[in-house]
Amino acid sequence: MLLAKVAGAVLVMGATTCAGWQVAARYARRPGQLRDLQTGLAVLQTEVEYGATPLPEALQRAARAAGPVAGQIFAESARRLAAGGGVTAGECWEQAVEAVADTTDLGPEELSVLKALAPVLGASDRADQIRHLQLARHRLESEEARAREERQRYERMARYLGVLSGAALVLILI
């Protein structure tokens, strides 16, 4: 009987602690992914500005520059574009963002910034695209600053709360 109690207590505490750690980890990962997004967009902007590369290849290069997580957006976009089927670049981009969003730690704000690029990508003239990409990068930069601040405040808190709520539950239920 005592063994069952101890086992139950360990399970409950382990569960809440892990939950707390996961929330904390999310706060930790977000700033990095936002920075990667900016890098990817910068590469894309450079390709549009100075290169004559076709969009799928430019997206592939951006994907490589944007790292394993954020790069998925660019890679998926390139893949859909290459798959053809009459979809515009903007639609591919938007679909890619939606498809990949759940695997990243990005939130609705930056996702909407990305989706706002959809109508512009590969559609308007060079200067216009460059302007929009620059604007998106700017917005992501301020978002990144906010994410860093949130991380400062909430990462430790989430971990502590995980452990503490587990202990509280155990105490109340035992």
Added chain:
Amino acid sequence: MLDVSLLFKIAGVGIIVAVMATVLKQAGKDEQGQMVTLVGVLLVMMVVVSLLGKFFSLVRTTFMFQ
């Protein structure tokens, strides 16, 4: 139920609530901290009031109902 472990339970909940409130306050969420404190106090109060009820009814029977 009615032995030292009860005291440890109450004290434990009290300390955990105190630490939680501090952590939340440091992260800037003071209102949540105060809510957690309130919840903790109410929880403990439920246990203590029921214990007090038992105590008073026992006093009544022991000293020939007041």
Added chain:
Amino acid sequence: MEVVKIVGIGLVAGMLISILRQQKPELAMQLSIAAAALIFLLMVSRIMQVVDVMQTLSARAQVDQAHMGAILKIIGIAYVTDFGSQVLQDAGERSVASKVEMAGKILIILLALPILLAILDTVLKLLE
């Protein structure tokens, strides 16, 4: 060694209460109420034994049983009033504590009046 258990509970409670008082004084008060109630609950059977003995003795001494009941109630009031007053003082509420004590005193006087009258009667009869 029942007394060891009781004293142990009291000491542990004291330690926990002093810790809690730093962080959450309101919970410290509740803990002290809980500890006092707990100790009383553990002692109840012994207390009833004492009460039984008192009642047997008083019956043998042919004291009026109604008076005996009143005396018992007075002891109970005194105990509960003291408990409440002490807990309140520990929590810093000295004014409320003194009001509680005053209430207890009034109730005790009320209960004691018949006994006082009976004693007065007896004394007067003796003097006649």
